[in-house]
Amino acid sequence: MGMPSSQDKRPDPSPGYSRYLKSQKRAWWGILLSRLLILAAFLGLWELAARLKWVDPLLTSQPSKLVTTFRELGFEGSLFMHTRVTATETVIGIVVSMVLGTLIAVLFWWSTYASKVLEPYMVVLNALPKVALGPIFYILLGDEYSVYGMAVAISLIVTIMMVENGFKELARTKLQLMESFGATRLQMLRMVMLPASVPNLIATLKVNVGLTLVGVIMGEFLSSKAGLGYLIIYGGQVFQMNMVMVSICMLALMSVVLYGIVNVIGSYMLKKGFHGRT
Amino acid sequence: MSIIGVRDVSLSYFTPKQETEALRGVNMEIEPGEFISIVGPSGCGKSTLLSLISGMLKPTSGRVLIDGRETDGVSPKVGYMLQRDHLFEWRDVLSNLLVGAEIRHMDRERAARRARELLERYGLSGFAGHNPDQLSGGMRQRVALIRTLVTDPDILLLDEPFSALDYQSRLTLAEDVFRIIKDQGKTAVLVTHDISEAISMADRVLVMSKRPSSIIAAYPIRFEEGEGLSPWKKREAGKYNEYFNSIWKDLDGHAIVSR
Ligand SMILES: Nc1ncnc2c1ncn2[C@@H]1O[C@H](COP(=O)(O)OP(=O)(O)OP(=O)(O)O)[C@@H](O)[C@H]1O
Ligand SMILES: [Mg+2]
Numbered sequence: 001m002g003m004p005s006s007q008d009k010r011p012d013p014s015p016g017y018s019r020y021l022k023s024q025k026r027a028w029w030g031i032l033l034s035r036l037l038i039l040a041a042f043l044g045l046w047e048l049a050a051r052l053k054w055v056d057p058l059l060t061s062q063p064s065k066l067v068t069t070f071r072e073l074g075f076e077g078s079l080f081m082h083t084r085v086t087a088t089e090t091v092i093g094i095v096v097s098m099v100l101g102t103l104i105a106v107l108f109w110w111s112t113y114a115s116k117v118l119e120p121y122m123v124v125l126n127a128l129p130k131v132a133l134g135p136i137f138y139i140l141l142g143d144e145y146s147v148y149g150m151a152v153a154i155s156l157i158v159t160i161m162m163v164e165n166g167f168k169e170l171a172r173t174k175l176q177l178m179e180s181f182g183a184t185r186l187q188m189l190r191m192v193m194l195p196a197s198v199p200n201l202i203a204t205l206k207v208n209v210g211l212t213l214v215g216v217i218m219g220e221f222l223s224s225k226a227g228l229g230y231l232i233i234y235g236g237q238v239f240q241m242n243m244v245m246v247s248i249c250m251l252a253l254m255s256v257v258l259y260g261i262v263n264v265i266g267s268y269m270l271k272k273g274f275h276g277r278t
Numbered sequence: 279m280s281i282i283g284v285r286d287v288s289l290s291y292f293t294p295k296q297e298t299e300a301l302r303g304v305n306m307e308i309e310p311g312e313f314i315s316i317v318g319p320s321g322c323g324k325s326t327l328l329s330l331i332s333g334m335l336k337p338t339s340g341r342v343l344i345d346g347r348e349t350d351g352v353s354p355k356v357g358y359m360l361q362r363d364h365l366f367e368w369r370d371v372l373s374n375l376l377v378g379a380e381i382r383h384m385d386r387e388r389a390a391r392r393a394r395e396l397l398e399r400y401g402l403s404g405f406a407g408h409n410p411d412q413l414s415g416g417m418r419q420r421v422a423l424i425r426t427l428v429t430d431p432d433i434l435l436l437d438e439p440f441s442a443l444d445y446q447s448r449l450t451l452a453e454d455v456f457r458i459i460k461d462q463g464k465t466a467v468l469v470t471h472d473i474s475e476a477i478s479m480a481d482r483v484l485v486m487s488k489r490p491s492s493i494i495a496a497y498p499i500r501f502e503e504g505e506g507l508s509p510w511k512k513r514e515a516g517k518y519n520e521y522f523n524s525i526w527k528d529l530d531g532h533a534i535v536s537r
Binding site: 174176177178179180181182183187191192195196198 | 354377
């Protein structure tokens with residue numbers, strides 16, 4: 001999505017090349033402008049439709065009201081509290097399912113027996129819509145922890161499968177050398193499987209963010225007393241469309257920030273692991 | 279006493295679908311310091327034979343002896359240079375060179391010193407801190423060879439080490455590898471598809487038959503031009519063509535793929 005950079009290493013771009021760079025730059029500004037225009041048109045039309053009573057503002061809310069609601073909820077403090085709750089749950093959910101998923105994938109690689117035995121269970125768990133487990137989590141874990149239950153349930157199986165697939169590929173291609181030196185399994189894990197998995201782990205992490213967010217919001221819908229999911233459901237129940245909309249905007253913002261952080265961590269680890277010294 | 283002894287060795291691979299008899303009744307004795315080349319049709323079991331010598335595989339029947347002792351797991355006396363270089367892209371050249379030393383719990387300082395020495399000696403002194411993807415194919419193969427040498431094995435097993443290279447670099451690298459192995463005084467077993475390569479590098483060429491494979495001919499390579507010719511010189515020596523033709527005839531009927 002980045003803007004094409006015109007800072008080329010060579011000092012003197014040929015006229016044709018600088019013309020090309022200029023046109024690229026112009027095209028990029030055009031795209032940015034169009035994006036902003038779409039947003040502005042959408043908000044403008046929404047506001048207009050609500051003001052002129054083309055639609056019922058009670059059902060659709062309206063942008064100007066959102067700003068007021070945001071200020072109210074924000075200053076009163078609860079909006080940020082709810083955001084923090086959801087963010088914390090999501091981060092913890094991601095960490096738990098990444099660590100647990102990687103451990104289980106390692107176990108499956110270590111013991112072909114375990115992986116063969118558990119294979120059908122994995123298939124069933126993967127196919128099962130995890131939301132159906134909501135009541136069970138609620139009863140077993142209570143209203144607060146059932147959110148984590150749901151988050152991990154939704155992201156764990158996919159994490160295991162992605163990491164395990166990466167391991168399988170590595171085992172086929174990268175372990176021969178280790179075998180030729182007579183390496184133990186632990187050495188293979190430490191020296192090859194884990195470091196070579198870094199790119200795959202980062203890809204898994206990115207998928208994990210999306211899934212864990214779904215799990216957390218779902219969990220909050222079902223049982224929680226706090227968090228953006230709770231706020232959305234609550235707003236719906238008391239017919240406060242403004243509250244619902246503001247919460248959704250906040251959720252969108254939070255997701256984008258989370259993705260951004262994961263991207264930064266990812267490219268840092270890639271750079272460190274794959275182009276620096278070990 | 280021979281440093282490698284293969285006595286009446288047979289090996290079959292078992293998979294749920296089928297049984298593949300790769301080797302049947304293979305015998306060979308290799309003396310310390312010898313350079314042996316093995317040629318044979320594709321899929322006849324050359325790599326299998328090297329894996330047996332390294333101790334990665336156990337024979338289905340028969341015995342494999344290293345220094346008179348039967349193998350039990352991978353022997354530290356053996357260094358195996360695989361067909362692909364297997365350099366780890368998350369390590370720089372120097373720490374790639376230390377992989378074997380690390381696995382075998384050798385003294386890191388000493389191994390690193392030896393690795394640097396070898397890099398220097400074989401024209402790669404500036405590359406210790408480079409990443410593998412900054413090296414050419416030939417350089418990567420040389421790093422792979424040095425990685426094998428760092429653990430100081432008495433025996434080097436080379437499984438088509440040049441097959442990934444173009445003809446030019448292949449000739450140069452063959453020359454380098456020959457010199458490196460000779461001046462380190464190692465015993466070497468080289469598997470190759472290339473008859474000229476086999477003749478020009480080895481003291482003895484062994485020819486294998488189709489699967490189930492055994493050794494069907496052995497050619498001690500002697501040139502009237504004298505001892506210690508370089509591979510390049512051997513290709514021009516008088517009896518070179520004679521050897522080439524005999525080996526070619528032995529392999530006749532077997533599809534040799536010259537890559
Ligand atoms: N792990 C394995 N499981 C089952 N069969 C195998 C295995 N490895 C090799 N084989 C079979 O054993 C035979 C010999 O294989 P090997 O790799 O030793 O041949 P090769 O002479 O090295 O061939 P190439 O010249 O193509 O490298 C082949 O038919 C191969 O299909
Ligand atoms: Mg082979």
